[in-house]
Amino acid sequence: MKKFSEESFRIRPSVSFVPLQQDGYYQFFLSDIRQSFNLAFSDKKYVKILTELDGSLSFLQLENKFSLTDQQSLGLERLFEILIERCVVEDIRIVALRSSDPFRRVKTFIGSYVPYHDVESTWKRISNSHAVVIGVGGIGSWVVSLLAQMGIKNFTLIDDDLVKLHNLNRSLFTKQDIGSLKTLAIDRMLSTRKKGYYAVTSIAEKLHSSTRLISLLKDNLHPQTVLINCADYPSVANTSAIINDAAFTLNLPYIIAGGYNMHLSLVGPTIIPRQTPCFHCISYGMDQLKVAEIEGAERVVKEHRNLGNLAPLAAISASFAANEYLKLILDLPQLKPTMFGKRGEFNFLTKKLTVEEYMPWDKCPYCSRGMP
Numbered sequence: 001m002k003k004f005s006e007e008s009f010r011i012r013p014s015v016s017f018v019p020l021q022q023d024g025y026y027q028f029f030l031s032d033i034r035q036s037f038n039l040a041f042s043d044k045k046y047v048k049i050l051t052e053l054d055g056s057l058s059f060l061q062l063e064n065k066f067s068l069t070d071q072q073s074l075g076l077e078r079l080f081e082i083l084i085e086r087c088v089v090e091d092i093r094i095v096a097l098r099s100s101d102p103f104r105r106v107k108t109f110i111g112s113y114v115p116y117h118d119v120e121s122t123w124k125r126i127s128n129s130h131a132v133v134i135g136v137g138g139i140g141s142w143v144v145s146l147l148a149q150m151g152i153k154n155f156t157l158i159d160d161d162l163v164k165l166h167n168l169n170r171s172l173f174t175k176q177d178i179g180s181l182k183t184l185a186i187d188r189m190l191s192t193r194k195k196g197y198y199a200v201t202s203i204a205e206k207l208h209s210s211t212r213l214i215s216l217l218k219d220n221l222h223p224q225t226v227l228i229n230c231a232d233y234p235s236v237a238n239t240s241a242i243i244n245d246a247a248f249t250l251n252l253p254y255i256i257a258g259g260y261n262m263h264l265s266l267v268g269p270t271i272i273p274r275q276t277p278c279f280h281c282i283s284y285g286m287d288q289l290k291v292a293e294i295e296g297a298e299r300v301v302k303e304h305r306n307l308g309n310l311a312p313l314a315a316i317s318a319s320f321a322a323n324e325y326l327k328l329i330l331d332l333p334q335l336k337p338t339m340f341g342k343r344g345e346f347n348f349l350t351k352k353l354t355v356e357e358y359m360p361w362d363k364c365p366y367c368s369r370g371m372p
């Protein structure tokens, strides 16, 4: 029984297949992820097939056109198996199914990391995931927008604040939203983009305790839920401590989206309870390293609400959070979230991103109990 017959393979458009100096050796360069690997071919027929591989012929047609022996057919099957696994080739029939799919570019992106036949199921896992966004203002509105643009459908938005004129410079709200609950304004924004696609649960509350957060979430727990802290009231530290507690109880990953303080974008850590340093481990590490000026900046902001801020700086923090979310849900060994145990600062003036890494704290009240 043949493994392939009607499959019409092509080399993915982002991959180049080039001869190397050493005879018989060829490089596959995956330009989108800047990675390459080499293969040696003793039979030049395979090289000819790969050079012409544009999806116009099925596997059976390739066998006929190149008059492959049984042995060569088996070899070609094995070669395709390797190239599929390494995201070099794809079946053009599957790609054609996406031609009118609004998320086809996202799927093509995912196809750089998972074999083409797994792209659709991987995509479903992403789109069916559930983002709980706490605080949907300057950073949260961008986070929701970025996740929605990747196709994530399910949102729980927690914020009791109303849209005000002075929010418009750094969020995605418009003048028509002024006076409306931020959560409802975002719900409207999403339904304008793709009616009936998104499921938004709006919770018009300020986050006061982990008990409340747990009770809000525990009956509506989607298998792939990620908490994202974009709330800065009364402080990021305060809300992060609440979210940390709920995340450990419910065993959910969470991302501290950071914030924008004066002329810095703060890029927060990604945390998986009992696997990575948690909020308290990182806070302890920051105290030890005396890099607490971030906290100092927060205190200044609380006292002087009229400090400047900029949408591009808010969007940088949000963009990191949304990228981390995707990596968390994808859960691929070659694509781990980059912000485990890390905190970064992007400096507007220098355009430098400085990232500090923190270790687990051996006396952490959360991580030290029940550490595997």
Ligand SMILES: [Zn+2]
Pocket (backbone or CB within 6 Å): 277, 278, 279, 280, 281, 282, 361, 364, 365, 366, 367, 368
């Ligand atoms: Zn900890």
